[in-house]
Amino acid sequence: MLLVGILVSSCGVSTQSEPHAVELPRRPLTEPRASAATEGRAGGVAEVLCMVRDNRLVETVRRLDAPPTPQEHIDHLVAGPTQPERDRAMTTALVGSSLEVRMAGDATAQVEITEADEGSARSDETLAYAQIVCTLTSRADVASVLLLRDGDRLEVPRADGSLSRGPLYGSDYTALIAPA
Template identity: 40%
Template sequence: MTRGGSAMTRGGSAVWAGGAATRSRVTVTVVTVLVALAGCGVRPEAVPRPVEPSASRLPPVTVPAASPNGEVGERLYYVRDDRLVVVTRQVPTPSAPAALLTTLLTGPSEQERDAGLGTALTGVDPTTTVRLTGDTATVHVGDRLAEAGRTDEVLAFGQIVCTVVGHPAVNQVTFRHDSEPLGIPRADGSLSQAPLTCHDFGSLLD
């Protein structure tokens, strides 16, 4: 027998010892890999194929809800039984904060009035303006709304604040009269010149 790939004569036939050993090692290696794959739950395939990403790893996709007519909801706050009641109207496009306030000042529709809704903003100057600075809307009011001692003034300011902060660009509201900060009554009876949100009138919400 010759080492390093020499022939060994066995019964008149030559057998290559080195080649037989090499084939034996390859066979053992392949069997070992297949056993390892089987242990991991992976079945070998004869033909390669692309691997799709797992659905559980894909980021969630949020699709905004749309009305059947492609319109958006606009929230207005009116009054019923000394409570603030929200009404959602469908409009073609979102209104600017100033336009939203103008819509509020026109009062509830006939259908809304039939449902018992009213407003504490009757007689308020329709030229009341809104200026937006960052996420703060400043409402400039006329004499009628600035009068002290109105029994419905908390509801009136609650209507404005809750309606205006419903706009996506607004988080809080301040009021001014004749360019001066105006103290606003909150639901708890306190006056505040600080920026207000609908939470300041939470106990009045229906």
């Protein structure tokens, strides 16, 4: 035991009586370097948005002066790609959607979905849900997403085609993310 104690104390890592937070670097989903995906006005906060290109999710990072609220973040997503993003062939599957975000105490974003034409079928439904889930779970304060209509949980397709009433995670849509 004495030998183990000596070896552990000699490795150069000091012991601490209490845990401390560790900030890990965040690598964008589709870009090898965060700076390669940034655009817009220069700011100190990165806002990650998942757009669509060639029926796959692609990440774009916009720079803001202050962190957006979850509602502002989703509003930026629904607004669609900027001109430079459109020039890179990015689109959105959220045309005509109205989304309202409420945060639950357990880091779950509850997203109420209404559409301009609720009776129409969408061929890109999975991509639309993936955009919402992957964008919101890119935030440090959101771990999962519940999608609702009129307060009831929606049965939502995941990337593998299975249906879920949630909660949904970014990992549910990994297969839809374009390779870097």
